[in-house]
Structures are given as structure tokens and as C-alpha cells.
Amino acid sequence: MTTVYMIRHSNKLPSDFYESINEEDNLYLKDNNRILSIEGEERSRILANENELQNIDVVYTSSMVRTQSTAKYLCYNQNLKMNVDKRLNEKITGIINPNIKDWYIIQYKDKSFKNEKGESQEEVYNRVNEVMEEILNKNKNKRIAVFSHGYAITYYLLHFCKLVNVDNDRKLTIKFKNKVFMDKILNAPEVFKLIFDENNNLIDINIIEFDDLPYLHGGI
Secondary structure, eight states, X not given: OEEEEEEXXXXXXXXXXXXXXXXXXXXXXXXXXXXXXXXXXXXXXXHHTOGGGOSOOEEEEOSSHHHHHHHHHHHHHHTOOEXXXXXXXXXXXXXXXXXXXXXXXXXXXXXXXXXXTOOOHHHHHHHHHHHHHHHHHHSTTOEEEEEEOHHHHHHHHTXXXXXXXXXXXXXXXXXXXXXXEEEEEOOSSEEEEEEEOTTOOXXXXXXXXXXXXXXXOOOO
8 A cells, every 4th residue: 555645835924924026026936936934834843743744755845935845844854855846836826817706616616717827627637647646656555745735636636536515715525435535624734645555546535634733724
């Protein structure tokens, strides 16, 4: 059996922390270089000490700053190095059309929907699945930590699972093999534990919650 912990990054620094951002730098900062908040750093440190996440064999992260910043504590504690792959990056949201009020819901129900200059659910799934297949084939029977993002992780999981409900408050209800394992808004960080068999078939999935990491929404 191969165990994969898909971990959403910790809490980001809120946008209102910035007094000004050059227009040319704004999108790049938002999508790639947004750092963790002070609380997000502390939550990453706490996460790295959880018993469930000890004895990790290999670590993968997206190329975005917030995932690597979350992963660094676990890597430091266990003397591991990161494997960085941009295919694990967050969805490019693009330019949201203000006339489409339910765009958040639509993007989960319509795999081909995307905002202008953005990515669709299907496009994000394809790149994440590609790298996940490589990770699974290369690391049979190991314990793997994959640090990624809200959309990237949930879009990947929906290939194996059924979306029961989604609302504009960003609450997702998802089930696997008739078991609802998610009925909440994503936490920051959030840990999904996936168990794969020798043929890379997903046989179980759960959200691992920690008493010392209470809910702290940091945007998807």
C-alpha cells in the first residue's frame, strides 16, 4: 500500500496587509509569491510535529511560495528535501465575470467552465493527475507528502469521488464509495490521507483533523 498525504498550504498573508502593489506585480504576487501569514507559519510548524505526519519518505510541493513555506518545517524536522513541480500549482482563476454570480459553484459542476485567462477543472485535473501518476509509480509502498492547493487537490479528488454539494460559501460535500469524507469549508492547512493499492487504485480517503489546528479559513 502507498500512503499519500495531500496537504493544502497553511494560511496566506491577507491582501489587506499590503498598502500598495505595483499593478504589474499584483497578479504574480497573488498567484505565485503570496507568503504565509505569521499565524500561517506557526500552523505549519505545528503541522510538522503531528504524529500522523512522521516517517515521511518523500516530499513534493508546487512551485508556489506558500506551499514550500508550509512544507519546509516538515522537511527540516525529518531531514527531507523538496521535489518541486509546477503541475501541482493552484488553478489559474483568471478574470471573474461579475455577471456570473455563481461562478464558484459552476466551476465545480461544469468541468469545462473557466474564467477569461483562467483554467478549467478538467485542465487542472489533467496536469495534477499526470504528476500524481509519476509520483505513485516512482514511490511504491512509501509514505508521501504532497503539498498543493485547494482547487488542485479537490479537482484531483473529484476524479475518484462524487460531488454531493457545493455552495457559494465554499462548503464542499464530497463522498468516496458512498462515504461522505468531506462536508466543510477547507481548512488552512488541510490534510487528506489517500491509500493506494499496488495498481495505483485509490482504496480509501479521509481528512485528518488535528485538535491543535482548529479551523482557520485562508481562501481556497
